[in-house]
Amino acid sequence: MTHQVRGAVALEKGAPVSIQTIQVPDPGPGEALVRVQACGVCHTDLHYREGAIKDEFPFLLGHEAAGTVEAVGAGVTAVAPGDYVVLAWRAPCGQCRSCLRGRPWRCFASRTADQRMSVADGTPLSPALGIGAFAELTLVAAGQAVKVDPAARPEAACLIGCAVVTGFGAAVNTGGVVPGDTVAVLGCGGVGAAAVAGAALAGARMVIAVDIHPRKLEWARHLGATHTVNAADTDPVEQIRLLTGGCGADVVIEAVGRPETYRQAFLARDLEGTLVQAGYPSPTMTIELPLQQLFDRGGALRPSLYGECLPSRDFPVLIDLYLRGKLDLDAFVSETIALDQVEDAFAKMARGEVLRSVVVF
Secondary structure, X not given: OEEEEEEEEEOOOOOOOEEEEEEEEOOOOOEEEEEEEEEEOOHHHHHHHOOOOOOOOOEEOOOEEEEEEEEEOOOOOOOOOOXXXXXXXXXXXXXXXXXHOOOHHHOOOOOOOOOOOEEOOOOEOEEHHHOOOOXXXXXXXXXXXXXXXXXXXXXXXXXXXXXXXXXXXXXXXXXXXXOOOEEEEEOOOHXXXXXXXXXXXXXXXXXXXXXXXHHHHHXXXXXXXXXXXXXXXXXXXXXXXXXXXXXOEEEEEEOOOOHHHHHHHHHOEEEEEEEEEOOOOOOOOOOOOOHHHHHHHOOEEEEOHHHHOOHHHHHHHHHHHHHOOOOOHHHHOOEEEOHHHHHHHHHHHHOOOOOOEEEEO
16 A cells, blocks of 8 residues: 655755655565654755755655654564654664674664655655655654654654754764863754753763854753854854863864864864764865874864764663753754745754754644
């Protein structure tokens, strides 16, 4: 049986989002059909629309989602119809060389659904990050559907699926922030704000939030930043050094994904400090760094793909922190919108007016 639902599609590079009738097949072996309740509007979806990630148009956008399992295919035992889940865009295979070496967060064969969703004329869709959740129903690999406590409202829970776990994991998993550390976060959108929250929860004694939008700096302070720097008015490297006694931060998290902010993050580290790159760059970007400083400073330059998270482990933990009042996911939700407002949400995101717009079905 094929289900017909409405979905937000990027038909061609740079074109505005189009609301289309989507055909979603019943789940096959190892797959799950999920009724989406809420899906965050992430900057990565805009990257897909702009052709900055792949050129496999048309894309069914949306990947930061929570919902309820509608049906499962043969062999699926981890989830069942009625389960409340957050969708993950990495589902470790358990068999590749990375998984077998105990690094499932770097799985080289992450699972997605085998069947393709399509538009009404049968043209196959490429689901963003293997999910495609700007639709009332989506088809995923069962391993992408992670059961969480149903007490968490979907508008907040969905953000665990991408921005929150990416930023939180950049601080805790990749950056290894420990009590007493000084931390600077460059870029305080969804990922950066989550990195601020993660660093604060990990016990950092100083969390410096850096952005060019005053509103984002206010949000960062609410989420645990002890100091803020408006990079539109001052040199962020100088300010981070001033705030840290001339040393630089122990951990600097770059959450923008641009060469200029990466270079700032590199220069804002203390000796033996760690630079964590959580911002997603475009394929054409390059970076040039002074080799002597790279050698002399020591420390580590670490990319943080998806916060080095293990969804089956980390999603329930983050939801529990939310339900215990330790992680304010509600603060990330700037507005709830309808499916046909996704294009407007992209514009608000580009202007720095929202932390997260969330599509509610």
